[in-house]
Amino acid sequence: MVENEDNAPVFCEKYCIVCKGAREGNKICKAIQNIELKIFGKNGCIWGAARTKYYGVTPDKKNSL
Numbered sequence: 001m002v003e004n005e006d007n008a009p010v011f012c013e014k015y016c017i018v019c020k021g022a023r024e025g026n027k028i029c030k031a032i033q034n035i036e037l038k039i040f041g042k043n044g045c046i047w048g049a050a051r052t053k054y055y056g057v058t059p060d061k062k063n064s065l
Contacts, residue, residue: 009050012059016047019059033060 012019018036021029036044037060043049048059055063 007054009047009054012044012047012051013055013063019044019048019051022060023062030060 014020018029018032022033033044036048037058040048042058043052044059052058057063
């Protein structure tokens with residue numbers, strides 16, 4: 001699924017406190033992320049949607065790469 005490494009959506013993957021924390025197992029971040037996913041849909045915010053398109057996994061799932 002990786003299209004172009006120069007345009008990788010690194011914010012959701014590496015810098016977003018909520019998404020990164022939720023994927024690492026932080027319960028508070030996971031609760032906030034669940035609310036976000038209910039508001040924005042299964043792909044989350046714009047950075048989560050970019051991550052989903054790039055890696056093929058939603059913001060709440062760990063990247064297999």
